[in-house]
Amino acid sequence: MLEMLRRQTQTRRRAVRSTTSHACGLYPAVGAASMDPRGVIIGREAYSGKAYIYDPFILYNPQARVRLASGHALILGKSGYGKSALEKTYVLRQLRFRDRSFAILDAQGEDGAGEWDGIARQLDITPIRLVYGAGDVGEGVRINPLDGRIPAEHQFKVLVSMMEILTGALSSQTKFALAEAHKMAIAAAREKQRVAILSDVLDGLTAPQPTLLGQQPVTPEELAEWGQPAALALDSLCNPSRDLAGMFDGPTTEGIDLDARLIIFDLTKLPREGEAMPLLMAVIGPWLRFGWIKPNDRIKRTLIVEEAWHILSHRPVARLFEELVRYGRRLGLSFWAVLHHLGDLLLKQAPEAAAILKLTATRVVYHMDRDEAETTANYLGLPDWARKALADGSNVCAPGRAIWQVGSRINLVEHIRTPLEIRLTDTNRRMSERQREPADRQGAQVSAPMIRLHKGAAA
Numbered sequence: 001m002l003e004m005l006r007r008q009t010q011t012r013r014r015a016v017r018s019t020t021s022h023a024c025g026l027y028p029a030v031g032a033a034s035m036d037p038r039g040v041i042i043g044r045e046a047y048s049g050k051a052y053i054y055d056p057f058i059l060y061n062p063q064a065r066v067r068l069a070s071g072h073a074l075i076l077g078k079s080g081y082g083k084s085a086l087e088k089t090y091v092l093r094q095l096r097f098r099d100r101s102f103a104i105l106d107a108q109g110e111d112g113a114g115e116w117d118g119i120a121r122q123l124d125i126t127p128i129r130l131v132y133g134a135g136d137v138g139e140g141v142r143i144n145p146l147d148g149r150i151p152a153e154h155q156f157k158v159l160v161s162m163m164e165i166l167t168g169a170l171s172s173q174t175k176f177a178l179a180e181a182h183k184m185a186i187a188a189a190r191e192k193q194r195v196a197i198l199s200d201v202l203d204g205l206t207a208p209q210p211t212l213l214g215q216q217p218v219t220p221e222e223l224a225e226w227g228q229p230a231a232l233a234l235d236s237l238c239n240p241s242r243d244l245a246g247m248f249d250g251p252t253t254e255g256i257d258l259d260a261r262l263i264i265f266d267l268t269k270l271p272r273e274g275e276a277m278p279l280l281m282a283v284i285g286p287w288l289r290f291g292w293i294k295p296n297d298r299i300k301r302t303l304i305v306e307e308a309w310h311i312l313s314h315r316p317v318a319r320l321f322e323e324l325v326r327y328g329r330r331l332g333l334s335f336w337a338v339l340h341h342l343g344d345l346l347l348k349q350a351p352e353a354a355a356i357l358k359l360t361a362t363r364v365v366y367h368m369d370r371d372e373a374e375t376t377a378n379y380l381g382l383p384d385w386a387r388k389a390l391a392d393g394s395n396v397c398a399p400g401r402a403i404w405q406v407g408s409r410i411n412l413v414e415h416i417r418t419p420l421e422i423r424l425t426d427t428n429r430r431m432s433e434r435q436r437e438p439a440d441r442q443g444a445q446v447s448a449p450m451i452r453l454h455k456g457a458a459a
Contacts, residue, residue: 040093043416071334077366107307127264161316166233177227205231308337318352367393
């Protein structure tokens with residue numbers, strides 16, 4: 001029997017030396033290389049089983065393994081495949097860092113509350129709820145486009161965008177009349193030692209004062225005629241009998257804490273169609289830029305916009321957000337645009353929207369129908385295996401799995417949630433039937449504790 005055993009020297013195989021490029025060709029099933037190990041865990045890379053870790057601020061650092069050109073992200077995919085769960089778990093995990101802050105524009109929900117309502121209650125946060133046509137009664141919150149935190153030149157950009165949303169493109173004469181009315185509004189408010197409001201601009205448009213266009217005198221009658229389109233648009237925002245009254249005409253509602261680490265704007269009571277949502281987006285972008293973002297601090301901020309087509313499909317709004325996104329590196333801002341698909345966006349007719357999408361260095365794409373998957377893969381430059389995976393919503397890109405394009409790296413990533421995160425991020429409770437766990441299994445799984453967010457707390 002002993003004679004049948006061979007010595008180790010007889011069974012040892014000589015090592016095969018090769019380059020990493022050749023090894024990748026010989027063993028194509030091996031998963032892609034990992035990125036920087038710092039950040040928060042998203043889940044695991046499906047083919048290698050490695051932990052998938054992501055943080056756009058860390059990856060922007062020149063010393064990172066994968067250097068990103070920006071911290072902005074684009075999230076795409078059909079409903080029910082994990083977009084909302086990804087956003088929420090990412091925020092909950094990032095909040096454990098001391099230098100992270102988030103603002104959420106929550107446009108989804110049910111029963112009069114947004115999808116982030118459960119997380120807000122868990123973290124002891126009161127969402128900022130904006131309602132439609134509330135005026136000065138009820139729970140309406142007002143955001144003033146002429147808030148003192150917004151510089152005067154940016155106030156005028158916001159005014160032009162709002163007027164264009166309501167009336168279409170403005171003529172040069174109308175813009176001139178609007179600029180003069182804006183100057184009159186600021187002067188009148190300063191004289192009364194208060195902040196300017198939209199009604200002051202309307203007064204300036206309907207009762208203008210003589211001025212000069214270069215060296216040419218312009219009469220009040222000419223200014224009133226030139227500014228009539230803008231005056232009619234402002235009347236729909238200032239007249240108490242109009243639906244849009246109360247949302248923007250007046251000082252910003254007191255008590256909005258822009259220093260909180262998590263700010264949730266609940267937009268679920270605003271109509272999906274019409275002017276209310278794009279008007280709000282036109283105002284809230286610059287308002288957050290100058291009121292929420294502090295250029296001199298070390299806080300890294302993330303703005304997550306659900307139903308972002310309200311931004312990308314309206315050129316006046318996209319123009320304002322393009323400026324915000326373009327200066328994201330200087331502001332320490334990561335902008336997340338969440339969409340169902342790109343098919344509804346006429347990018348060739350909206351260069352500002354196309355510019356915003358191109359500024360995103362991270363793209364997370366969940367399952368799509370085959371035609372939409374082809375369109376998206378062509379636009380993002382995804383390889384053949386990725387476009388095939390996107391159309392397979394039962395296996396490869398099943399719920400919770402997505403194609404992650406981070407810089408030049410493309411991975412299939414499986415999102416992993418703790419039991420507590422599943423409970424807080426589940427948006428299918430109404431449609432699904434879940435069996436109650438047996439008593440002996442309840443509480444058996446342990447989750448990381450939630451951290452209450454109070455102003456000044458060391459979370």
